[in-house]
Each structure stands twice: as C-alpha cells, then as structure tokens.
Amino acid sequence: MLSPRIEDYLEELFLLESTGRKITVTDLADRLKITKGTVTATVQKLVELELVKHERYGNLHLTDAGRRRGMTVFHRHEGFRAFFHELLGLDRDHSSEMACSMEHYIDPVTEERLYALLEYFRKARAEHQPWVDEIFLAIEKPVLIVPVPLTICDSDSEGAILRITADEPLRKNLAKKGFVIGAEVKLIDNDNDIFTCVISHESVNLPLNEAATIWIQQPSK
Numbered sequence: 001m002l003s004p005r006i007e008d009y010l011e012e013l014f015l016l017e018s019t020g021r022k023i024t025v026t027d028l029a030d031r032l033k034i035t036k037g038t039v040t041a042t043v044q045k046l047v048e049l050e051l052v053k054h055e056r057y058g059n060l061h062l063t064d065a066g067r068r069r070g071m072t073v074f075h076r077h078e079g080f081r082a083f084f085h086e087l088l089g090l091d092r093d094h095s096s097e098m099a100c101s102m103e104h105y106i107d108p109v110t111e112e113r114l115y116a117l118l119e120y121f122r123k124a125r126a127e128h129q130p131w132v133d134e135i136f137l138a139i140e141k142p143v144l145i146v147p148v149p150l151t152i153c154d155s156d157s158e159g160a161i162l163r164i165t166a167d168e169p170l171r172k173n174l175a176k177k178g179f180v181i182g183a184e185v186k187l188i189d190n191d192n193d194i195f196t197c198v199i200s201h202e203s204v205n206l207p208l209n210e211a212a213t214i215w216i217q218q219p220s221k
Helices: 004-017 025-032 036-048 064-087 092-102 108-126 130-140 170-176
Strands: 052-054 059-062 147-149 158-164 184-191 194-199 202-207 214-217
Touching: 004 025, 004 036, 004 059, 004 064, 025 036, 036 052, 059 064, 064 092, 064 108, 108 130
Parallel strands: none
Antiparallel strands: 052 059, 147 214, 158 184, 158 214, 184 194, 194 202
C-alpha cells in the first residue's frame, strides 16, 4: 500500500511526463508547492520502491510500475472531478479539490461503477433525457432527511422516529412506551439528562441512555 502523499508524487510525475519535457526535482517541487529538500527525500523513497529512476544529472523518470500507478490515480481524480462537476453541479476548482481528497481511497470495483454511472449520465444528457434536468433541479434545493438522536435536539424539536439503535430488551421497553419507527415525537425539555418528550399525546421522561437510541428526522431549516 502506498501513502496518499506518494500517490500524489506519482500522479504529478505522470502529468509532467505527459507534457513531453524532461522532469527535474525543481519541476516536481513547483507542482507540489513544497521544498526541493522534501521532494528529494521522497524521490529517494520512490527510487527504493522501484517506482522512479533518478539520473545523476537530475532528471526523473517513472518506471513502468510507477507510470501505471500514476495513471491510475489520475484516472480516479478525473472520475471524481467529473462526478462532482457534471453530476452534482459544483464548480471546477471545488470539484478538483474534492477529487484530490478522495482519489486515494477508492477500490477498483467502485471506480468501475463510478465511470459506468458517469457514462450513463453523459449519454442521457446527450440524448436530452428529461430526468437529467430533474436531477439538477432536485440537487439545487435538496431536501435532506438527516436523523439525529434526541440527545442533540433542541427543546421543542419534533419529527418522526427514523431509527432506534437500542438493543433488546431496551428496544422492547421503548416500544411499550410508543417509541417505534414512524411515530411522531416532540422533545419538550432536557433537565439534568432527563429528556421529557410527548409521544401519542403522552408525556414521557427518558434518561440519557434511552434518549440516545431514538433518532428523529432533523427539522428543515
């Protein structure tokens, strides 16, 4: 396993190589915006890993293994960048920043499916499929249903119970009090870790360990 930093070096070397010019430590330092000393130390490690060759007079060359790894990281970057820009509608710079943070943590199967989704979307857009416009309309004003535990809700928060994470027999005891998936609950107050709720028109006091297991839909803001 290579670290994200090492993969960044290989990606930049791959991109520099694609320009057709000779690559030096200075070039790489400029691209990565770090000192030549730091680059030199990392390049030595890359040489030891047989991913890079470093000539006496200073030029850097990727080995076949290094070139293939650099290309893989670059492809993943482009896949994520396109996903964020083309599907989610984020601007190019932000899309690229997001891609940089995620390109190191994707497995081959996920990568294949990401590209399949992109191609499906691109084909639909080229064919002017109506659902493409519907997607953009939906994500511009998203309606998020984010469940949160009662323990972090403000007083007077209310909503439907979406999750109950209690184990048995606590889950069964909560169900007897009316706390089941889909039930509407309102948090009235939290006093010394005693959570007063209203459910099925009944007032119920829950200790913290019980309230922490009840997740409701976060109110829209």
